[in-house]
Amino acid sequence: MVLLHRLFAQDDFPYLGLATTFGILAGLVQVLGLLRWVFLVPYLSQVYMDPASSLATRDTVQVIFQAFHHYVGSGVGEHLGYLFTGLWTILIGLALTQSSLLRPWVGWLALLPAFCILAGILTPLGFGIAAVLTQIGYVLWSLWLLVVGVFVLRSHERERQPLLSHRLQ
Numbered sequence: 001m002v003l004l005h006r007l008f009a010q011d012d013f014p015y016l017g018l019a020t021t022f023g024i025l026a027g028l029v030q031v032l033g034l035l036r037w038v039f040l041v042p043y044l045s046q047v048y049m050d051p052a053s054s055l056a057t058r059d060t061v062q063v064i065f066q067a068f069h070h071y072v073g074s075g076v077g078e079h080l081g082y083l084f085t086g087l088w089t090i091l092i093g094l095a096l097t098q099s100s101l102l103r104p105w106v107g108w109l110a111l112l113p114a115f116c117i118l119a120g121i122l123t124p125l126g127f128g129i130a131a132v133l134t135q136i137g138y139v140l141w142s143l144w145l146l147v148v149g150v151f152v153l154r155s156h157e158r159e160r161q162p163l164l165s166h167r168l169q
Contacts, residue, residue, distance in 0.1 A: 001019075001020050001023030001024055001027070001088065002020065002024070004020075004023075004092060005017075005019070005020040007101065007152065008092075008095050008096075008099055008101070010100075011095065011098060011099045011100060011101070013094075013095040013098060013099070015091050015094070015095070016091075016095060018091060019087075019088055019091030019092050019095065020088075022084045022085075022087040022088040022091065023084070023085075023088040023092070025080075025084040026081055026084035026085040026088055029076050029077055029080040029081050029084060030077050030081040030085075032072060032076055032077060033072055033073045033074075033076050033077010033078060033081065034077060036068050036069070036072050036073055036077075040065075040068055041065070044061050044064060044065050047061050048061045048062075074124075078120065079120065079121055079123075079124075082117050082118060082119075082120035082121050082134060083118065083121060085114075085117050085141070086114045086115070086117040086118035087114075087118075089110050089113060089114035089117065089141060089144075090110065090111065090114045090115075092107075092110060093107040093108065093109070093110025093111055093114065094107060095107065096110065096148070101151075101152065101155050102148070102151045102152070102155065103151070106147060106148060106151055109144055109147065110144055112137075112140060113137045113138070113140035113141035113144055114137070114141070115137070116133045116134060116136050116137025116138075116140065116141075117134055117137040117138060117141060118137075119133040119134055119137065120133070120134035120137075
């Protein structure tokens with residue numbers, strides 16, 4: 001996100017700072033959601049599987065897991081992740097449509113995966129199709145990111161200068 005910010009800073013896109021903020025927040029909340037599997041779940045599993053654990057302890061472990069899973073995993077990691085990823089993708093896509101570095105259609109391609117990812121926010125409201133759209137959106141988003149990466153690398157290859165070298169100093 002930060003490197004794309006630096007790459008597109010020359011184009012004077014007015015919402016680039018906001019896009020970068022959404023991108024960083026997307027990564028942060030998704031990492032927070034995923035870290036429960038690294039730190040919390042192994043500990044809870046150990047307590048649950050301990051032969052000395054009582055039935056009450058095991059029930060408590062299940063409640064703790066469900067609470068963290070719903071709050072940190074679904075609420076923070078997924079839903080805020082969907083929101084910030086979708087917003088970042090829309091804003092970066094719009095920046096790409098106005099950029100001198102890439103062709104405008106590359107930016108317009110961002111909108112489909114962005115709106116599919118944003119559909120994930122509707123999942124708790126009972127829209128079953130939203131979960132499917134979100135999965136499709138992330139696949140399309142990954143492909144779109146590859147396309148953007150290839151175009152960025154090719155555009156800098158033609159200029160025969162190291163990617164972002166003059167902007168990182």
